[in-house]
Amino acid sequence: MKVTVIVTLKPTVLDPQGNAIQRNLETAGISGVTDVRQGKYFEVEVSDAVGASERRVLIERLARDVLTNPVIESYRIEWE
Amino acid sequence: MKVTVIVTLKPTVLDPQGNAIQRNLETAGISGVTDVRQGKYFEVEVSDAVGASERRVLIERLARDVLTNPVIESYRIEWE
Secondary structure, eight states: EEEEEEEEEEETTHHHHHHHHHHTTTTTTOEEEEEEEEEEEEEEEEESSHHHHHHHHHHIIIIIIIIITTTTEEEEEEEO | OOOOOOOOOTTSSOOHHHHHHHHHHHHTTTOOEEEEEEEEEEEEETTTTTHHHHHHHHHHHHIIIIIOTTTTTTEEEEEO
């Protein structure tokens, strides 16, 4: 079963990479974009041998303890 | 107006970073995850002065020409 985890910077955290993209858009002839923020996107495949409730705990742990730096990032899980 | 662009590796392209995460999960006591693939996630803010059809063209160009490497990646746009 496939689950998606999206990790984004907290709103109060600066995103220099996103800012650099936004500033360079004018050079590429693209105007009208006022802000770009970059996050991470993970497609996670869980074995079908793992039960539904166990899967929930597993993915929560994966997202919280492995994929996210809780000081500057937050995560969201999309169950498909 | 906020638009989300998600850039993922094409299915045929190897993802060493995702593989490394997957292999190290056992060490973190998380088992049952058979595959992890990492992509990029962009939250893009477009000026309200840009009309709806112009915005469509703008975001398509941003996604296709700036955020995606068409040789190894594909993109998907989520209009909110």
